Amino acid sequence: MGCATTVLNVTVIATEGLSKRFPRVTALDRLSLDIGPGVTGLVGANGAGKSTMIKILLGLSPATEGRATVLGFDVATDGAAIRESVGYMPEHDCLPPDVSATELVVHMARMSGLPPTAARERTADTLRHVGLYEERYRPIGGYSTGMKQRVKLAQALVHDPKLVLLDEPTNGLDPVGRDEMLNLIRRVYTDFGISVLVTSHLLGELERTCDHVVVIDGGTLLRSSSTSDFTQNTATLAVEVTDTDTHPDGTRALREALTAAGLSLHLGEEDGLPGAGHILLIEATGEETYDVVRDTVAGLGLGLVRMEQRRHHIAEVFRTKDASKGAAPAGPDGQPVPAQSGTAELALQKGGGSDEH
């Protein structure tokens, strides 16, 4: 296993040398993972093997070699037991338009083995928890994408599983809808106590939600580590100011003043972000950094448009780590990792998670 993997007492998902080969493609290649309770992100580009992984974990598709357990059940032999205590939210649209959310979710609850009365009660509860109220009696055909995603999440949660597998739950949502969905996913673990495995091809959006992130590429493990390991070390402040008559280029004036005050700025990193050229990224070393910024802005007589804390993006961490490791970083099995393809793609997708508010 990779050095960054945390040793956990309880294991929700464990895979050992898991491989899945199709006649032409190798979807998973000797993947060994150990995932504990909490929200775990499974990140990879399209075709990285995320959906194959979910199928194997649900016991619906046999692995070519290796083994996997979910909640202590072997996927090869106890598929039915796994599916009874696991919820699954598919990536694609899966809702018939002519029934209401209530009807669909009640039916799915019964398919999970809940008696009729319990199915109705759980449905009402679950739909309320995902944020569907009066509209749950209307046909799904009239729902917005965000509401449909909530129904899909509700049907995965209705039987009170111990683990939910969410396949690209933020697909097709606008930035606000995506934030709401990510908050909801976070609550599934913090409030409901249900562990979550969430896949995404956007690394950026998972850093806010997940306790742990697993990155796979081409069916191999690229990295598996705790989110806090690399995003909480340092915080970054994003500051935007107005221009005034005295300082026609307020941003530049502030940058010079802050550099003079001894703060380190992430020069050049603003490029590629929306609003580039008007946003300063400042390394926050502690509470006093905020005061320095405030006083400097006030001293220059500029208007402070925003000052917000921005965590490092996981992608940045991967990029710098891989760069520092040298030309041939070693993968989990001591094999060379296709670093160029993997990290380049991930770095490209960095922008996806950094929506401006």
Place this chain on the structure above:
Amino acid sequence: MSTDLTRIHNIGYRNYDGPRLGRAYARRSLYSQSLRGSYGLGRSAKSKILPMILFAVMCVPAAIMVAVAVATDLKDLPVSYTRYAIFTQAIIALFLAAQAPQSVSRDLRFKTVPLYFSRPIERVDYVLAKYGAMASSLFILTAAPLVVLYLGSLLAKMDFLDQTKGFGQGLLSVALLSLLFGGLGLVMAALTPRRGFGVAAVIATLTITYGAVSTVQAIASASDADGAVQWLGLFSPITLIDGVQTAFLGATSSFPGEAGPSAGVGVVYLLVVLALILGSYAVLMGRYRKVGL
């Protein structure tokens, strides 16, 4: 959305500690949901109209015959139990064409199937529940008028043993018909995920084959080739049933010249019917292997 207005207070998440009834229960639930659904029960008012009308149309002629039989004190029913489904085959075809696609095409078209298969329920449960529900709803449709006829015949004080025997043979015949038609209809519908195509495919399969078979049979009969007539009946679902009940269930054949199959050829008919039923099941199982997830 009026989320802030409608929320009274958050009572928090509650875990479920109650029973989980497993596969067999899920299969039964799916069966009853599909069976009810084929008559529009538990669905919108609009989707109740067609199946209910067809059900009424099936039963009304039987009721009229019974009324006539009772009023005029007939000694025998105007139509035999085994013949009724042959007369009303167009209604059965319409019912099947409307309900088979609604039973399976929707799940395929809207990709709802993965929601089932990510649960304890398995492919065989799904196929058995859907097939069973379709066959049962056809059986209800075809057996209900027979029940009306039987009750009527008892009211008219016809020969009890005779009527009971005929009624039993009729029930067996429509049971076989329900299994055969249900299987064929579901296969048709499952292979055409768009509902409209499914409806057309079912109607086409049932009516075109029947039209073709009866035309060729008429020609064969006119050219005195009665031997060919009994073999031709193998090529359409309704004539298959007709052949089986002629050979084994004491029915009078509706083939031209009443040249139904003898017991020997009847065995072939029965084998073809059973092969079609098992074949439909196998095709459905194959169809759902692909769409698993």
